[in-house]
Amino acid sequence: MISTVLVANRGEIACRVFRTCRDLGIRTVAVHSDADAGALHARVADAAVRLPGATPAETYLRGDLIVKAALAAGADAVHPGYGFLSENAGFARAVLDAGLVWIGPPPEAIEAMASKTRAKQLMGIEPLKEVTEADLPVLVKAAAGGGGRGMRVVRRLADLDAELAAARAEAASAFGDGEVFTEPYVEGGRHVEVQILADAHGTVWPLGTRDCSLQRRHQKVIEEAPAPGLPEPLTAELYELAVRAARAVDYVGAGTVEFLVAGGRAHFLEMNTRLQVEHPVT
Structure with a gap:
């Protein structure tokens, strides 16, 4: 049973996790750099721990300091949010080695999907x-x-x-x-991703598609859910491939599997082993 969660992040994602924890009756702990001492996420949490320094390299990217903060604040679980250390297998292991619950995929799953090859x-x-x-x-x-x-x-x-x-x-x-x-190279393909959620017992749920084809310099600009105009058989194929990717690495938690879609076929791109920024679109 989790009673206190530290979120190893800041801004919008930290506030979202805190809001859900509050609804569930779970105590929350924020971490903040000196520059973020007055930031919203540090103010809305039940407790806040200072990470000395101003830059991310000195603070939010220091896994050792975050683990110490979690232990000092009495947290029993760590949520990484997105960005920063969310896909860092070493940080996930450090959290687990400290006897804390890691709210994310196993370190082995992070490592397996970190390399596109x-x-x-x-x-x-x-x-x-x-x-x-x-x-x-x-x-x-x-x-x-x-x-x-x-x-x-x-x-x-x-x-x-x-x-x-x-x-x-x-x-x-x-x-x-x-x-x-x-x-x-897939010419004229659409970029479609599938949001998934997996538990620790081997169940994987595909939660829908997002179309993120409108991009600038390979950076997504607009996303739409569900991806419009996909035939039902193609959507079913996307779901099947996304579930297969998750089960291939014994995935646990929220993640996203990305594809290019062209000519009625789905081409696997990669798996993001974290909660994505755009998850609220789904």
Whole structure:
């Protein structure tokens, strides 16, 4: 039984979790940097713990300080929110090692889905090892991270080596990991994601689709739920694939499985092992 939850985050997501905890009669603990001492999330929680410093690197990204704050405040569970340490398997392990409840997926699930190449292999999808003219166009992608960094569309075989090198350099700079892979480029596809929720007993619920095709520089601008105009068989396929992805890593908690949809087919992209910013759209 959870009696006190510390939210290792700030802003809107911390306030949302606090509101739900209050409805459930659960005590709440906020953490805050010096700059956020007067922020709303620090004021609405039942207790607030200062993290000395002003920058995220000094505060919200210091898993060791957050675990100490949870123990000092008498919390028995930690909710990571989104961003910051929400997809950090090391932080999840530190929370569990401290005897606290981690409100999120198991560290092993986070690690398994952190690499896009590993995630695709779990779904039975292998990257292109030798690209030929028949494979063009292809997409070069970073195995780690996101946001369009380390991503290149290649339409001519002569450009492949240079684009691979550029993608590796950008990925290494942005994510500290220069691994990239190549896959077929889906022209004109829609970006559709499935919100899922899983319990600790193997049950996975697909909670609906979101269309996030309207993007700028690979960043989502507008999302719509449910994704409009999807035939029922395609929606059923998206749900089946999303559930399969969750069960492949014994997932627990809220997550999102992303796909490209084109030509009546669903193409698995990745799984976000956290609550997404856009979850309220669903």
